[in-house]
Amino acid sequence: MRTSVLRQAGLCRAAFAARHIQISSKSSAALLSQITRVAAVQSLPSASPPRFYSAEATAQTDNAGSDGLITRFADLASLGVHENVVRAITRGMGYENMTEVQSMTISPALKGKDIVAQAKTGTGKTLGFLVPVVQKIIAQEPELAYAPNRFGGKRARSDDIRAIIISPTRELAEQIGEEARKLVRGTGLIVQTAVGGTQKREMLYRTRQQGCHILVGTPGRLNDLLSDSGSGIDAPRLSTLVLDEADRMLEVGFDEELRQILQFLPDRKVLPRQTLLYSATIPKDVVGLARTYIDKNNFEFVQTVKADEVLTHDRIPQYIVPVKGFENIYPALLELVLKGIKESQTNPDALPFKAIVFLPTTAEVIVANQIFRRLKYNFRDIPRTWDIHSKLTQNARTRSANDFKDARTGILFSSDVTARGMDFPNVSHVIQCHTPPNREQYIHRLGRTGRANKPGQGWLIIPDIELQVARNKLPGLPIKRNDELQCATVDAADTGAAKHPHFEHIADAVSKLPHEAFKECYQSYLGGALQGVDRQKLVYALNDLSKFGWGLDQPPAVKPGIAAHLGRVQGLRVESREDRHRMGGPGHRRDLPGRGRRQSDDPFDNVLDRAQSLDRRPSRREQASF
Numbered sequence: 001m002r003t004s005v006l007r008q009a010g011l012c013r014a015a016f017a018a019r020h021i022q023i024s025s026k027s028s029a030a031l032l033s034q035i036t037r038v039a040a041v042q043s044l045p046s047a048s049p050p051r052f053y054s055a056e057a058t059a060q061t062d063n064a065g066s067d068g069l070i071t072r073f074a075d076l077a078s079l080g081v082h083e084n085v086v087r088a089i090t091r092g093m094g095y096e097n098m099t100e101v102q103s104m105t106i107s108p109a110l111k112g113k114d115i116v117a118q119a120k121t122g123t124g125k126t127l128g129f130l131v132p133v134v135q136k137i138i139a140q141e142p143e144l145a146y147a148p149n150r151f152g153g154k155r156a157r158s159d160d161i162r163a164i165i166i167s168p169t170r171e172l173a174e175q176i177g178e179e180a181r182k183l184v185r186g187t188g189l190i191v192q193t194a195v196g197g198t199q200k201r202e203m204l205y206r207t208r209q210q211g212c213h214i215l216v217g218t219p220g221r222l223n224d225l226l227s228d229s230g231s232g233i234d235a236p237r238l239s240t241l242v243l244d245e246a247d248r249m250l251e252v253g254f255d256e257e258l259r260q261i262l263q264f265l266p267d268r269k270v271l272p273r274q275t276l277l278y279s280a281t282i283p284k285d286v287v288g289l290a291r292t293y294i295d296k297n298n299f300e301f302v303q304t305v306k307a308d309e310v311l312t313h314d315r316i317p318q319y320i321v322p323v324k325g326f327e328n329i330y331p332a333l334l335e336l337v338l339k340g341i342k343e344s345q346t347n348p349d350a351l352p353f354k355a356i357v358f359l360p361t362t363a364e365v366i367v368a369n370q371i372f373r374r375l376k377y378n379f380r381d382i383p384r385t386w387d388i389h390s391k392l393t394q395n396a397r398t399r400s401a402n403d404f405k406d407a408r409t410g411i412l413f414s415s416d417v418t419a420r421g422m423d424f425p426n427v428s429h430v431i432q433c434h435t436p437p438n439r440e441q442y443i444h445r446l447g448r449t450g451r452a453n454k455p456g457q458g459w460l461i462i463p464d465i466e467l468q469v470a471r472n473k474l475p476g477l478p479i480k481r482n483d484e485l486q487c488a489t490v491d492a493a494d495t496g497a498a499k500h501p502h503f504e505h506i507a508d509a510v511s512k513l514p515h516e517a518f519k520e521c522y523q524s525y526l527g528g529a530l531q532g533v534d535r536q537k538l539v540y541a542l543n544d545l546s547k548f549g550w551g552l553d554q555p556p557a558v559k560p561g562i563a564a565h566l567g568r569v570q571g572l573r574v575e576s577r578e579d580r581h582r583m584g585g586p587g588h589r590r591d592l593p594g595r596g597r598r599q600s601d602d603p604f605d606n607v608l609d610r611a612q613s614l615d616r617r618p619s620r621r622e623q624a625s626f
């Protein structure tokens with residue numbers, strides 16, 4: 001079938017290296033029409049056709065190597081990569097073979113192609129974009145291939161930055177900076193990072209002193225530096241722009257910052273530059289947005305995920321534990337933690353217990369960490385815990401991230417600041433409490449485990465009132481229902497019921513918390529963290545949590561503004577004038593406005609449709625698996 005479709009689309013052969021195209025029998029007609037249209041457009045003399053790579057296409061050839069793609073880092077020299085860069089990888093990092101996304105993106109990127117790459121979490125995308133970034137600068141200034149003391153080379157400048165790498169979070173920017181520094185170790189290239197929450201003055205001083213060839217940062221700080229004419233930071237000869245976690249970077253909230261950054265960069269039409277977009281997810285909302293960054297006549301779209309494959313790793317089991325109420329979450333989490341610790345102690349093949357627990361609000365992250373710190377007195381096996389969220393200072397966030405990275409075992413209670421890109425070695429469990437904001441975030445959070453082919457497992461602890469919302473948000477994923485946790489179904493309201501001892505332990509730990517903590521938590525859930533959950537059911541669930549989970553006589557009073565925002569709901573207590581506190585209101589996530597997809601002959605538009613097929617909201621028929 002595939003061959004006949006290709007024969008029918010003879011035009012495609014002219015426009016595409018057919019062996020790189022895999023047309024699945026299912027969507028051949030649709031895809032064929034798009035490709036034909038694209039081919040028609042691509043037959044324009046100037047355009048070099050974009051090419052699909054896919055795991056399937058590669059699988060069709062005898063092996064990846066025969067596909068003209070190299071798979072060993074040592075062979076990068078044959079593509080002109082300097083020996084010092086190759087050595088930094090093979091000796092410094094100890095890597096011999098490339099991962100699939102590295103093999104499929106480094107070669108075309110070294111040829112100057114813009115790249116849009118979609119590959120599963122933890123598959124080495126960072127090195128996939130760093131290698132072409134570094135080599136391109138060295139190709140422009142060969143003396144930079146050597147450490148300065150060998151040639152007494154030209155001093156690097158802070159106003160002649162050659163590559164800018166943008167990441168959605170500070171921790172990820174720091175991590176990319178560290179990986180880049182490892183890669184340039186034997187060369188004269190200088191890497192600087194620019195993230196919010198750190199001293200701008202210190203960064204400017206250091207950058208002016210040392211210079212900068214590669215700048216890694218978060219949008220806000222980069223915008224601040226580039227827009228400040230007195231900063232001494234400039235990139236008049238920028239050769240490469242990288243958006244890591246590209247879909248997150250192009251979402252509402254970041255895209256405006258990015259547009260402002262672009263204003264301070266050379267016009268791509270005047271000074272051509274290479275753009276590399278990488279992510280494990282490329283939802284359709286952002287596909288069209290990516291077009292403004294990519295040269296649609298000189299790009300390659302690389303997908304290492306097969307057409308009918310989900311974006312999560314098959315080897316990582318995913319479970320959902322429905323729990324009766326919010327007050328069941330911590331007892332069930334405690335039961336799950338103890339189960340995981342026992343597994344690691346009894347199964348020699350199991351990783352040491354090292355878990356990231358994602359919670360929907362900062363207030364909840366703080367409370368969870370405090371509860372589990374207290375539980376350590378009753379359960380000696382519970383390892384060290386940390387929390388990481390946006391209310392910490394950057395130093396504290398960096399310390400938590402680094403401590404957890406280095407820890408053999410531990411529990412990191414986290415907001416979404418670590419949901420994407422963060423490479424914490426040997427995480428055995430990712431546990432998400434409450435419904436994730438969306439399918440992409442679920443996939444990225446889960447991707448904190450099972451990295452570099454390591455084992456791991458993913459858990460979702462979802463209160464009954466959120467179950468249908470979770471089903472709607474997480475269709476087409478291999479999530480299995482797990483009913484093993486006894487605490488999940490205990491009716492905490494039924495005082496006669498034999499409560500699981502964990503409820504007592506949690507109640508004891510909670511009793512030590514200040515009332516403010518409950519108030520912050522209660523209000524944070526009303527700020528929109530649980531998109532899609534019925535407001536009235538949410539208030540009732542929070543009131544049950546206040547009574548049966550926190551042991552309060554009455555639910556905390558909320559600010560009048562929050563009550564007004566919620567509209568008419570029963571059971572809400574509103575702060576009276578005398579007990580009003582100055583409190584930070586909860587931030588809340590804005591859902592992406594729906595964007596209709598217009599049909600066009602724009603090659604970018606059509607070729608990236610494939611991204612949608614992998615990351616589309618599965619059709620009605622594809623329901624959640626739980």
Ligand SMILES: Nc1ncnc2c1ncn2[C@@H]1O[C@H](COP(=O)(O)OP(=O)(O)OP(=O)(O)O)[C@@H](O)[C@H]1O
Nearest residue numbers: 095097098099121122123124125126280421423452
């Ligand atoms: N060729 C390789 N061989 C072995 N390990 C590798 C290789 N390339 C990268 N790694 C390691 O794999 C892990 C994941 O790499 P990286 O963080 O770049 O993944 P990613 O695809 O960017 O993940 P995410 O989608 O979460 O951002 C890291 O520990 C990295 O050092």
